[in-house]
Amino acid sequence: xxxxxxxxxxxxxxxxVASVLPLSAFTFLTTDEARAAxxxxxxxxxxxxxxxxxxGCGLCVDACKNENEIPxxxxxxxxxxxxxxxTKDGRTLADSPxxxxxxxxxxxxxxxxxxxxxxxxxFFVPKLCNQCDNPACVQVCPVGATYQxxxxxxxxxxxxxxxxxxxxxxxxxxxxxxxxxxxxxxKCNFCYHRITKGLQPACVQSCAFGARRLANLKDPDxxxxxxxxxxxVAVLKDEYGTKPHVFYLGLDASVR
Amino acid sequence: xxxxxxxxxxxxxxxxxxxxxxxSFLVPDDFxxxxxxxxxxxxxxxxxxxxxxxxxxxxxxESCTECHKANVRQNxxxxxxxxxxxxxxxxxxxxxxxxxxxxLNKGRALCLRCHASLEYPDAARSxxxxxxxxxxxxxxxxxxxxxxxxxxxxxx
Numbered sequence: 277x278x279x280x281x282x283x284x285x286x287x288x289x290x291x292x293v294a295s296v297l298p299l300s301a302f303t304f305l306t307t308d309e310a311r312a313a314x315x316x317x318x319x320x321x322x323x324x325x326x327x328x329x330x331x332g333c334g335l336c337v338d339a340c341k342n343e344n345e346i347p348x349x350x351x352x353x354x355x356x357x358x359x360x361x362x363t364k365d366g367r368t369l370a371d372s373p374x375x376x377x378x379x380x381x382x383x384x385x386x387x388x389x390x391x392x393x394x395x396x397x398x399f400f401v402p403k404l405c406n407q408c409d410n411p412a413c414v415q416v417c418p419v420g421a422t423y424q425x426x427x428x429x430x431x432x433x434x435x436x437x438x439x440x441x442x443x444x445x446x447x448x449x450x451x452x453x454x455x456x457x458x459x460x461x462x463k464c465n466f467c468y469h470r471i472t473k474g475l476q477p478a479c480v481q482s483c484a485f486g487a488r489r490l491a492n493l494k495d496p497d498x499x500x501x502x503x504x505x506x507x508x509v510a511v512l513k514d515e516y517g518t519k520p521h522v523f524y525l526g527l528d529a530s531v532r
Numbered sequence: 533x534x535x536x537x538x539x540x541x542x543x544x545x546x547x548x549x550x551x552x553x554x555x556s557f558l559v560p561d562d563f564x565x566x567x568x569x570x571x572x573x574x575x576x577x578x579x580x581x582x583x584x585x586x587x588x589x590x591x592x593x594e595s596c597t598e599c600h601k602a603n604v605r606q607n608x609x610x611x612x613x614x615x616x617x618x619x620x621x622x623x624x625x626x627x628x629x630x631x632x633x634x635x636l637n638k639g640r641a642l643c644l645r646c647h648a649s650l651e652y653p654d655a656a657r658s659x660x661x662x663x664x665x666x667x668x669x670x671x672x673x674x675x676x677x678x679x680x681x682x683x684x685x686x687x688x
Contacts, residue, residue: 331657333645379645398652423575433579469586
């Protein structure tokens with residue numbers, strides 16, 4: 277094969293121009309245009325749980341069940357409170373009777389009487405949906421019945437869900453359950469009907485101790501966002517790569 | 533090609549066509565990718581509005597103030613000021629328009645949620661005034677002696 281100098285230059289210049297040309301199809305957006313292209317990116321809901329403030333009264337679970345019409349006596353709940361007791365002889369005991377709906381009123385855990393003098397530390401940990409950035413539950417849905425909204429909340433379409441239960445198994449945090457009346461998957465959605473109207477989620481409003489708080493991570497002036505971004509917070513099961521958005525203050529290593 | 537090969541082929545193609553036809557009727561128009569990810573944003577768009585329209589039940593202490601001024605004022609001065617009215621009185625829903633009476637809970641179990649003694653070192657629970665359920669006025673209702681709106685005051 278022969279190639280004259282003229283041909284080589286022609287091809288080289290032509291090729292360069294051809295490879296650069298498609299870039300001109302892209303336009304440069306102003307900041308406002310870019311923001312508009314990403315629909316309503318002014319909100320990213322997140323949650324802050326201060327475990328040092330929780331007293332285990334369970335009024336949040338009670339309020340959640342009433343607000344979200346979850347059957348009161350069925351063994352399912354969108355949020356729950358766990359009690360952890362670490363004894364001086366190195367055991368960790370945990371329980372959450374009825375999801376903590378009726379509070380914690382006795383020192384007996386799983387029918388075992390714990391001697392108060394043997395308690396090294398004890399605390400309550402409220403749990404709810406983490407509204408992950410990479411929600412495993414959404415990935416596995418075979419019909420597109422669960423999805424992430426533009427403000428970060430994961431919702432379930434009750435009309436579209438076929439009740440197969442894949443998402444219930446996929447969630448590493450166990451926050452999903454089968455709704456006994458609607459016969460579909462159900463989960464905490466930060467009270468989406470409330471937060472989109474400017475109200476607080478039912479559990480946040482009912483918490484008398486400020487242990488639960490809602491944050492908008494896209495608002496740098498949000499006081500709760502300031503805590504999340506400037507103080508030492510932890511998330512649950514970081515190793516799963518789901519990027520959970522419920523942040524915990526004072527989380528102990530014994531919490532699973 | 534021979535007819536016995538072509539016949540099932542037409543049937544198969546017809547079935548596929550039928551499935552696509554049925555799909556065009558059954559799948560709502562607003563079903564699709566709404567966002568930047570097929571994995572996370574493949575859904576029926578109108579479902580967002582359906583969730584936003586879910587009825588609110590707990591209206592908060594502010595809404596009680598309009599009619600129950602004296603009670604709210606007394607409560608706001610008390611150590612119980614941070615407790616929501618609806619935590620004991622029940623969710624107000626459409627009170628007083630069509631829910632005239634709220635399901636008031638004045639049981640001992642409600643008070644014990646916070647005031648049952650649990651001796652847990654370093655837990656916020658230990659900071660609250662607490663009783664031993666079996667030792668303090670067994671089976672009596674707390675509200676018979678303690679005013680829940682302001683527990684510093686006795687009941688007349």
